Amino acid sequence: MTLLLHTNNQDIQRAADILAKGGVVAFPTETVYGIGADATKSEPVDKVFAAKKRPHDNPLIVTVSDDQMLRRFAKLDQRAEQLIAHFWPGSLTLILPLLDDEILPSNVTAGLPTAAFRNPKSQVTRNLISLFNNPIVGPSANLSTKPSTTTAAHVMHDMAGRIDAVIDDGPSQIGVESTIVDLSVPDATILRPGAVTADEIAAVIGQKVIDPSSPITVAKGVAPKAPGMKYRHYAPSKDVVIFQAEDAEQLETVLKSSDAVLALTDILAKFDLPKERSWSLGKDANSAAEELFSALRAFDDRDSVQRIYVQGLAKKGIGEAYMNRLEKSAGGQHFHLE
Numbered sequence: 254m255t256l257l258l259h260t261n262n263q264d265i266q267r268a269a270d271i272l273a274k275g276g277v278v279a280f281p282t283e284t285v286y287g288i289g290a291d292a293t294k295s296e297p298v299d300k301v302f303a304a305k306k307r308p309h310d311n312p313l314i315v316t317v318s319d320d321q322m323l324r325r326f327a328k329l330d331q332r333a334e335q336l337i338a339h340f341w342p343g344s345l346t347l348i349l350p351l352l353d354d355e356i357l358p359s360n361v362t363a364g365l366p367t368a369a370f371r372n373p374k375s376q377v378t379r380n381l382i383s384l385f386n387n388p389i390v391g392p393s394a395n396l397s398t399k400p401s402t403t404t405a406a407h408v409m410h411d412m413a414g415r416i417d418a419v420i421d422d423g424p425s426q427i428g429v430e431s432t433i434v435d436l437s438v439p440d441a442t443i444l445r446p447g448a449v450t451a452d453e454i455a456a457v458i459g460q461k462v463i464d465p466s467s468p469i470t471v472a473k474g475v476a477p478k479a480p481g482m483k484y485r486h487y488a489p490s491k492d493v494v495i496f497q498a499e500d501a502e503q504l505e506t507v508l509k510s511s512d513a514v515l516a517l518t519d520i521l522a523k524f525d526l527p528k529e530r531s532w533s534l535g536k537d538a539n540s541a542a543e544e545l546f547s548a549l550r551a552f553d554d555r556d557s558v559q560r561i562y563v564q565g566l567a568k569k570g571i572g573e574a575y576m577n578r579l580e581k582s583a584g585g586q587h588f589h590l591e
């Protein structure tokens with residue numbers, strides 16, 4: 254049985270008690286929902302891998318309530334201090350060297366001398382972690398390979414019966430996971446784009462930031478820097494195809510009755526589609542990022558839909574994070590005019 258908890262003090266205390274007993278609790282953040290367990294003990298962390306069916310060579314984010322808690326585990330250089338002062342709490346995850354190799358269990362770090370640290374905006378989640386007084390792991394609360402979850406209902410869809418509880422704090426505002434920046438290397442490097450952009454990071458640290466704009470490709474035998482990036486990701490069981498706004502009229506003429514379209518409101522208006530085959534991404538890249546995973550999940554559960562056409566957006570600001578997730582969902586499939 255998976256308990257549905259709310260954000261009152263009594264329920265947060267209950268969640269902290271579950272964590273203290275080595276249990277697993279899904280928690281809200283402004284990006285997506287996460288799955289928490291005591292990050293300092295390997296058995297609770299193993300339960301998170303099992304619940305998600307996540308491969309063990311993929312390390313987990315460590316979620317802290319504030320920078321004081323972070324300092325118990327990681328070495329901070331000047332760049333880390335500046336970024337924390339500027340962006341925490343918020344949607345920026347830092348890869349930092351650990352104080353010593355054994356300070357976190359090896360299933361959290363996948364044996365790396367570094368770990369990923371995040372301090373989410375959610376006051377509820379930060380209260381939970383400070384009550385518990387230990388960091389909690391925080392991978393996205395979805396089955397491995399599936400789109401991340403942005404509501405407690407979606408968490409229940411994937412995790413009911415697999416974890417002890419979910420804290421419902423309404424929909425996540427941002428909708429795509431945090432930016433990951435690697436500070437364990439001389440030049441700060443973006444490993445995953447998110448709401449905080451490379452330019453914003455560069456402005457704060459006053460140094461260049463490496464941002465591989467193309468999806469991270471993995472050479473055979475070479476360990477990828479963000480190990481999670483090599484796996485199939487954000488993928489519904491339906492076919493996902495990216496289309497460009499200027500191809501909307503053409504796409505409309507070839508659409509099948511089993512196709513659905515996901516687009517910004519003005520582009521969606523060019524299609525004459527029933528509700529169950531269309532989903533608005535709102536007016537811009539911010540709303541598109543917020544809606545993407547919900548929409549993919551909704552169509553995934555709709556038997557009449559076989560293929561989902563999703564509008565591509567400019568890779569600027571949060572549009573870069575949106576396109577990074579969409580390209581992975583689509584496995585590189587694009588709509589081309591014949």
Ligand code: TXA
Nearest residue numbers: 284286287312367368369392393430431478479480481
């Ligand atoms: O917004 C988020 O970051 C969400 C919320 C719940 O906090 N969490 C999240 O976690 O997206 P997850 O586990 O789905 O993604 C974490 C990524 C993975 O790709 C993992 O490989 C990478 O971070 N990662 C973890 N530790 C790392 C390390 N030491 N070095 C490089 N990459 C690391």
Ligand code: MG
Nearest residue numbers: 392393394401
């Ligand atoms: Mg994930």
